[in-house]
Structure formats: structure tokens, C-alpha cells
Amino acid sequence: MGQPSTEVKPYLKKEKWSKRKITRLGVIYFFLLLLASFTIIPFLWTISISLKGDGDPIFSMPPQFIPEHWTLNNFIEVWNTVPIPTYLRNSVLLTIFGVSLPLITSALAAFPLARMKFKGRQFLFILIISTMMIPSEVTMIPMYLVINELNLMGTFAGVIVPGALSPFGIFLLRQAFLNIPKEIEESAIIDGANVWQIFWRILLPMVKPMLGTLCILFFISEWNSFLWPLLILQDESMHPLTVGLYKLQGTFVTNTRLIAAGAMIALIPVIAVFIALQRSFIDAAFSSSIKG
């Protein structure tokens, strides 16, 4: 793994700073910054709103970016209005399973699809992939009925079970396994490794970037899932953060500052996870070759 971006720096130093290069980089960076600001301004705007005091306008011309009477009261009020620790605990629980289960099942399913020869392998794979074409809205009511029949209504299991298998995850991991040269495996077999050892000790570590990527994707979708937990969990004390924070939206008057503060509270873990896993995320995006 080593230091990130080690290859890039010397390259920058070596090349002379010619005029052409400066303009070229300038243009590239300008567009990159533009793109970045498009994505980050709404986020900064939300932070700004969440810190605004009661006297600060949210809509004014010109917009007020820096709150004049900045305050942390909105966060405190959110904390006092809804039981954040309870919701947080539920979200964390749901997410741990909502990430680990599909990861495990995807790895276990992708390995034979990529590496073992058996009849109907291709067909099976296409069957799994084709389920990705069905929009989740279509399967929602049947899924609800199944969960109801299984007596899993109002349990965390009812929320997690439908997401425990991910065709998307199987697809990506199969691709990752296919990219690993056969020779590595063969040499392991010569060394006397059995199938499980090959899977566990050799292949899995080699697809770590992809696992990290999936981890981020599963985490984001699980952490932000809203409708399904709302349908399954009747009991308020079991609601995850996303569902719980919805309570801040009143029937009559919605306090925008509180909503912004709530959104920030829900966002912090996502950002933390992304930062923690981003290296493997980037790795996966650029992993075209395998470092011996």
C-alpha cells in the first residue's frame, strides 16, 4: 500500500514548469474546482443554516452565508426534541448488519461464480444480475408480505434480511476475482492450499479495494435507507436516525434550522466512514493492475 500518491509527486517536480503546462493545469484545476464547488456548496449552505440564530434570515437577497448570530442552539434543540442516542444506536446496529451481511454473502457467492467450473454457472450469474433490473418499488409489497408471514414485523431482522443478499455486490466482486491471474491460485494449490484457504488467504486480501468500495456503498445506502425501516419498524424506539429525524418536519411550520442541524448530525458518520475507507475506494477505482 505504501504512501498514497507517491508516483505523482516526483513527476510534478521533474517536469519543468513551462508556461503551457501552467495554463493547462490552471484550466484543469479551474474546472475541477468548479465541479467541486457545485457539490460542496449545498453542503456548506446546510452547515450555515444549522448554525443560524433565530434572527438570521435563511432566504435573503443577497444570501447570508456567515450567520450573524451564530449559535449551537439548533443542535441542542434537536438533541432535546428527538432521542438522538437511541436513533443513533439503531442506525449503527442496522448498518453493521446491513453492511457485513451482504459483504459476506457477496464474497461467498462471487467466488464460485468467478473461479469454479460447474454446469449452469453462466445462467445462474445472469439470473442473479437480472434481479437488478427490477425496481425496488415493485418488490416492496411482496417483500412486506413475506416479512409479515415470517413474523419479522417490527424486528431489526425484518429490516436487514431483504438486503442481506446483494446482486450488485456479487457482480462487482466476481469482476474483481476474475481480474486476479490464475497463476497465483495455481501456485497456491502447488503449495498445498485447499479451496477455503485460497479464498480466505489469497483471493479476499487481493480484492480488498473492492471490498472497501462495497463497504462504502452498502454503508451509505443502509445508513440513508428510510422507507423500508419506516414500514417494518412500528415501534418508535427502534427507528433509525433517518426515520427519527423526520419528526423534525412539523405539520404546520417546519423549523428549517433544526432540519439542517439534524441533517448534519446524520451526515457526520457518513463522512467519517468515507474518509476512513476512501483510500481503498480510490484504489478500487484505479485498480487495473495487480502489484505483485
Next chain:
Amino acid sequence: MTRKSNVQNIMGFALLMFIMFLTGCSSGGSGTSDGAAGEPTEDAAQGETQEERTIEFMTISLSPTFDEYINGVIDAFEAENEGVTVEWKDAPYDQIEQLVMTSASSGDLPDVINLNTLFLKKLAGLGALVNMDEAAADVKDDYFEGIWQSGDIGDGNFAIPWYVSTSGLLYNEKLLQEAGFDTPPSTFEEAWEYSEVIYEKTGAYGMVIAPNLHTQMPLHGIPIVSEDGTEATINTPEAVELWTTLKEKYDQGLVHKGILLDQAKVPELYAQEKVAFWTTGPQLFRQVNDLAPEVYENSNSAPALVGEAEVQNASIMNLAVPKQSEHVDLAVDFAAFITNSEHQLAFSEEANILPSVKEAAEAEHFTQGEDSDDPAVKGNFFAAQQLELAQDFTIPHENAGEIAEVVNKTFQGVLINDGDPKQALADLETQINSLLQE
């Protein structure tokens, strides 16, 4: 080396958690669902004697703001009825339809459901709800007649009306003064005259034409469908005239396109001083205060604009009881209990909304506020004055939602694509009639 053991640790941990989860949830998980709403109803019925009954009550977005009030009413009801438990649940407004539809499919609907009028008609049309004309006949006359109708789909009323909001006019005094007006407009005609001057002098819009034509047209004395809900009544010379006028205003640039297409939010535009007056429920006025306190400072309220017909639109929240409820009578009793005069008055005092019960509306609370500095309080006074004129304009048919949509889409098309009002209304009539026949 470290890499290997890391993955191993993570995977090992995940597996461990998985095993713990499987063992833990099968024993502990069932405990949470005992007697919870998710249980199939036959289980619930078995353990209950006549004395011990549980009903489930679902509201829209009232928690946590009104926890104290709702729980108070529930406690009072439980105290009056020996052995009765009311379980209260609250759902977000945007999700209520989905929630009700999914729980209906598995047969465990709440016993008393808070619904908006459009969705109520859809459910009533499916034959899922109890007819309140019969079930609550004894209290029917306590409610305003025009409001009681809200659950009507042509063959009976399928809900008890709960809280109501009629409109007031919120206007930006500063903008009006800049345009040279000291008093707010009171009729639609006047409002258009104002709009022209305001737009010219300040660049702000006056009249707001929102995509809610199905409630706007009756204000001009043009009902969308006949009272018995059998045929379209929209294709009249008056309607053609109205649409032609509105199209002229649009061509003059007096209609905000974003609002017309439902892409912009009126309170936000009002807060940015891009809209000078806004007709809506006074309980929503304070939204402006949240967004732009200064603009709210400069605002005042007046009675809602009136058209040719001396009526006002009422938005109504209803309580319905599904036929599949285990305890229909008890559920109806509870719905009547929470909507009775005493409890509605208490709710109005907390929430700045209006009651659907005549007696509550006569309370002193609604005769105050005319001189208030707060536009929301003042607006509420005006809104309460209009309860007698209030009618629910939702189409009395199970396809009310589809009909409203087709009306709005056609209207938007006429304005934006430069259509012919006369032709559009003729086509619309055909479309509505076919929707009514379904």
C-alpha cells in the same frame, strides 16, 4: 502480514456479530413484537376479553410537537372507557399513503387513521372504510355541514372531519407601499390590478397561481363536477372566460412560472420578497418568519381573497375507520371523542388551526386576534370568520386525485404551450367524464 490479519479480524468479527445477531434476535426479537402493531390481528383478538380492547391510532406529523396534547386526549379516553388502550403512532406526511397501502395489504391497518381528503376518497372508493353517516349519525349534526362532506364519494361520508384550515391573506406591506397601495386587495379582480402595478414598480409578483385549479375554480363559482359526482361541470362560458383571463395575465408575465409548475415554493419566494401576497392557511404564515424574520416583520394579514362565489376553500384533515378494524364501534367512538368540541378547541389553541365542530368555533378564542401584531394570529381570526363559508372542494369521487391532476395539467398546458382555453376545456370535460365513469 498485517493486511491479512486485518481482513481476518474484520471478517471474523462480522461472522461473530452475525451469529450473535441470529441467536439474539430470535429470542429477544419476538419480545418487541408481542402485541405490537405488526402482529397479525387474530393474535391480538384472542388474548382480549370484552373489557380489554386495544385500538391503534395513526396521525400525520403531529409528533413530537403535540405529544402532550394527543397523549392527554388518549388518557382521557382511556379513563372513560374501562380496559381500553389506545396505541398512538405518528407518520410523516409524505409517507402516510405508502404506509397505509402496505399495511392494508397485510391486513393490519390502524383502527383510526388520520387522512387528507384526497387519499381518503381513494380509500373510501376501494370500499375499505366505515360509512360515518351511519356509524356516527348521532354526532353528525355537531359538525359544519360543508366540512362534514369532506369524506363524501357520492354515496355517503366515510370520515369524521378533524381539524380544518381556511385561508387568510398574508401580504408584504413594504412592497405594497412601494407600489402605492395602503390597503391589501380583497377580491381576485382587485388582486390582479395590484399585481400589474406591483410587478411594474417592484418586480415582485402579486397573484400566485398555484397548480391547484381544482380548488381555485369553485371560488369563481365554477365547480369541477356536479354535486352528485356524476358529470363534469367544468366546460362553461364562465370557465372559458376565467382561463382566457388567466392566460392573458400569464402572457403579460404576471404569473410566476415556477409556482405554476409546482417547482418553486411560495413561502420561500415570499421570504425573498419576490411575491407580494399569498393566500394560505394562517398556520403556515410563520414559515416566513423562520425563513426571513425581517420580511415577516413587514407583513400583515387580511381576509382571504374572494371571487364571484362567496365561498372559501377549506383544507380538512379527517379521521377514518377501516372496515377491517377489530373494534369498529370503539374506533368510531374515539374518532368522535378526539374531534368533539372540547378537544378540538384545545387543539386549536395549541396549533393555530380551526375546528370542524360548530360549538368549538363559537369559542372566545376565535373572536380574538383582530388587532394582533402577529400576522399568523390575525390571519387566524380572519380564517375563523370564514368557517361558515368554508367548503371542501375536493371532488366527491374516488378518482378525485386523478381528476385534480388532469385539470391542473391541462391548465398548465394552456398557459405554457399557448393553448386554446375553449378547446382545452372541451377536451377536459371528456377526460373528467371518463374518469368519473371508472
